[in-house]
Amino acid sequence: MHNYGIKVATAEDLGDARSVMLDALYRDFGTGYVPQWHDDVIDLTGHYLAPRRHTLVVAIDRRDGTVAGTAALDSRGPREPGWLAQRYPSGATAQVRRVYVRPEHRRRGLARAMVAELLAFAQADGGYHSIYLHAYRHSPGALDLWESLGEVVWEENGIVHFELRDPVVDSGRHEVMPAEFGSHPRDGSRSGS
Ligand SMILES: CC(C)(COP(=O)(O)OP(=O)(O)OC[C@H]1O[C@@H](n2cnc3c(N)ncnc32)[C@H](O)[C@@H]1OP(=O)(O)O)[C@@H](O)C(=O)NCCC(=O)NCCS
Numbered sequence: 762m763h764n765y766g767i768k769v770a771t772a773e774d775l776g777d778a779r780s781v782m783l784d785a786l787y788r789d790f791g792t793g794y795v796p797q798w799h800d801d802v803i804d805l806t807g808h809y810l811a812p813r814r815h816t817l818v819v820a821i822d823r824r825d826g827t828v829a830g831t832a833a834l835d836s837r838g839p840r841e842p843g844w845l846a847q848r849y850p851s852g853a854t855a856q857v858r859r860v861y862v863r864p865e866h867r868r869r870g871l872a873r874a875m876v877a878e879l880l881a882f883a884q885a886d887g888g889y890h891s892i893y894l895h896a897y898r899h900s901p902g903a904l905d906l907w908e909s910l911g912e913v914v915w916e917e918n919g920i921v922h923f924e925l926r927d928p929v930v931d932s933g934r935h936e937v938m939p940a941e942f943g944s945h946p947r948d949g950s951r952s953g954s
Pocket of ligand 1: 785789859860861862863866867868869870871872873874895896897900901902903905906907909
């Protein structure tokens with residue numbers, strides 16, 4: 762069993778994180794890089810590190826310090842259709858994005874742990890009223906993951922839209938990370954190391 766650390770990405774992680782994302786786009790989704798959908802992957806700093814209300818979390822393989830998985834959050838709601846954009850307006854909606862784990866690191870709880878960090882981040886922000894994401898029905902493991910964390914709100918053309926439950930609000934607790942992963946966002950340190 763490997764050891765992993767979950768942390769907020771710093772500049773030194775971005776090359777690796779981008780590589781994880783691009784591999785998922787080509788190998789898991791089969792779309793490859795499409796500029797109008799994936800421009801955030803190129804400018805990770807501008808999209809996730811610089812804006813105060815956005816974040817990029819990575820799972821680090823402690824054996825070699827490489828990035829095993831990524832998970833991001835921003836304040837953009839869905840653009841269409843209109844009713845969905847109204848229900849999840851930008852600014853009040855945290856959108857979970859780029860939750861990708863390298864195949865050799867899957868089923869070890871990394872996605873769940875990274876998403877827990879994102880939910881804690883959204884909760885700490887205080888301005889998000891809901892947490893939204895969309896996923897491709899054919900993505901390996903994706904629907905099982907999101908169904909365990911939230912509810913389907915709509916599906917069309919193989920794209921499934923979810924609203925995630927907020928475990929902090931739902932349970933009244935403030936601890937959402939499994940202890941073995943350790944955490945704390947925004948300090949830039951590798952947790953538990
Ligand atoms: C979806 C993905 C991110 C899951 O990452 P992961 O680190 O393996 O997920 P976890 O180990 O945290 O699993 C959490 C839960 O998700 C579900 N799950 C994840 N992968 C699954 C699979 N292949 N089959 C069935 N259930 C799965 C399970 O409920 C699992 O809980 P359990 O292990 O206690 O049963 C990963 O498979 C992946 O990168 N897929 C390709 C990219 C993608 O589709 N990303 C989602 C974009 S929206």
